[in-house]
Amino acid sequence: MDGKIETVRAKVIECTECELSKTRTNSVPGKGNFKSDVVFVGEAPGRNEDLHGEPFVGIAGKKLSEALEEANVRREDVYITNIVKCRPPKNRVPKTSERDTCKQYLKQEISIIKPKIICILGNTAFNSLLGGSEITKHRGRMVRKEGQLYFITIHPAATIYNQELIKVLRSDIAKMFHLITEIKEGRDVQIDFDYPS
């Protein structure tokens, strides 16, 4: 693993900078390929992630893995992380203060990996990274902010009890990897929204 990512990981494991450190079992640093073209960003660790210290290892993680498989992408080839690295009690949405304190780690992960696209998984990541809301209205879109491309889709947890949303997640992920291929081949891709700088 890259030394710089290893340093971020070690800092996350030791971190006690917000209240979530008091109730977690384990911190959950990002995991995956630090040379990935894409960084997936979810909301926060859940129960299974808290127990194992790894992101997206529960049912939602299985849904994400299935969507990746469908797009012919191996999970170990991408990088997966969350807005906050410690589980909020009873899986509540992380508070703004917690997100603000934890964002230093996500920033470091992104600056080391320099992904072509950041894939936003769900409303909390959408709100934290782009100030957005109503993910279902905006999903499937590519946007650009300060030179960084973002692809917006739903959180895999939303698909657990909804077969229709599984199709949505799968088609969004496939679309995003198609766009990454286009970018790597030097073709222009459609940007659905460009944030003013």
Ligand code: SF4
């Ligand atoms: S959520 Fe982030 S800021 Fe809070 S203790 Fe965990 S690693 Fe530190």
